[in-house]
Amino acid sequence: MARAPDRVAMDGLAKALEAVRESLGEDPSPTVIRRVRTGLAEHAAALEQMRASTDPISTPRASFDPADPKAIGRMVSIALLAQERVPLEKVTPAYGSGVYAIYYEGDHPLYAAISKSETPIYVGKADPQDGDASNPREQGPKLTGRLIEHAGTIKTAEGYSNQLPPGLSPISLSDFTCRRLVCATNAQLVAEKHLISTFWPVWNSETKACWGMSKHGDSAGTRANKRSPWDVVHPGRQWALDTRLDNSLSPEQIAERIDATLQKYPPRKDHAALLEEMLAGFRQDDGAPKDELVPPVGEEASGPDPDEAGGEDDE
Template identity: 65%
Template sequence: MALSPDRAAIKALEEALAGVLAAAGDNPPQAVVRRIRESLAAHANAVEAARSRTDPVRMPTATFDPSDPKTVGRMVSLALLAQPMIPLSTIKSAYGSGVYAIYYTGAHPLYAAISGTETPIYVGKADPQNDDASNSREQGAKLTARLLEHAGTIATVAGYADRLPSGLHAILLDDFSCRRLVCATNAQLVAEKHLIRTFWPLWNQETKACWGMSKHGDAASTRANKRSPWDVVHPGRQWALDSRLVDSISPDEIKVRVDATLQRAPPRTDHASLLEEMLSGFRQDGEIAEGSETPPVGDATGPSSEEAGGAED
């Protein structure tokens, strides 16, 4: 006896899922695992939508849960974007840990598309000095310390401007601004993740375009043999100038990755539109767009243990 149309369709769906698992095999490469998980997540939403369409009682697309990490990430990110943008060079020490975004306003050709826009060149977090801190004093002056560290790094390479090799361009501390937000302990963790997936900032290592700014350097005796892309196009840190180092990727490849990132994750140019985009994540009618875990450059190689300067934090 032939199956009814609905049972035949469900059976085909079951067979398709079994086919996906069979295609993965017993030990699939990480890239395949990531691709399958993202594709299945998208189809899971479609399955739930189809399930809701057969229910005579309408379901909201989401339930607002303030304790959900994704909700916390959206709320903290939105609060960060509500803060004023101030020159990075004017940061003074203040209590608190949290999240921040650094913006570029200069004329470096590599960053022309994001210069002066609402898309940060780097986002980060500053963890509290005490894991159970309940107020900003207990958290310590960690957020401003992080920004002061970045300002010092940029100032260092800016001071190397008159010695740059042909084809490279200087960056200046005065061309950077930032937003910062002191937030409850641990809220910075999910907010940083959400901000990265929203903007894919060029200097974040997860973007795999021009990482390395947050490296701290290490002793020559323990130094690995490659310099990060950031140190390739922004030389000046003494430990990264060591002649024993080789470039992890070339300036041309860095430009290719930067261009690909900006093409697939276009810069946000209007603050009001950006806030509306962030607010749309809280709506319960219509589809809620989630940021992809895969960077715009796809499976391109990223940071490795062979790079000098240690891991970024």
């Protein structure tokens, strides 16, 4: 007697899952593990949709949970976008930790596509000085401190403008604006992650395009290895000018990676449309959009090296 088609199909599904488990072997590489986890997550969503389709009672595709880290990340990100943009050079010390976004408004050829847009060139977080801080004063002046530090880094590169090698263009601090949001302790962690996966800012290390702006710096004798892409196209920091350092990427490679990033994630031009896009993450009928965790240039593209001059990016 022939078996029912549904039983045959379910057995096939069980065998396929077992084959996936066996494919991992004894010591799978991080790349294989990541690939399998991603694939399983996609199939899990499809399985849940199939299961729901057989249920006569409908189920919302998403349930709003204000304690869910992803929901917190989206809410804090929207709150950040509600803040006014102010000149980066005008930021003064104030209490509070949280998240921030830096925007470019100049005419540098690498950033022409995002200039004056709603896509930040860099996003980051500032952790509180006290991990148990319950108010901005207890958090300390960490958020503005980080922005002032970044302003100083850009100002240093601007001061080197008259010594730029042929083919490089200058940047000016006056061409940068920022938004900042003081938020509850630890909310900045999930918000930064959501902002990166939403915009893939070209200066963030996770984007693997032009990382290195947030390095603190040390002697090339400490890490006599490579110069970060940011210091390649925006030279000026003394420790990164050391002749013992090689470039992590060439200016041409950096430009290609920035272009690839902006082609996959075109700059947002309209603030209202961007807010609508962010709000879509809370719609229950359509389901929340996924946070894309693979950089636009691809998983296998080289990125920041722990031994890179200047140490690890402080984000």
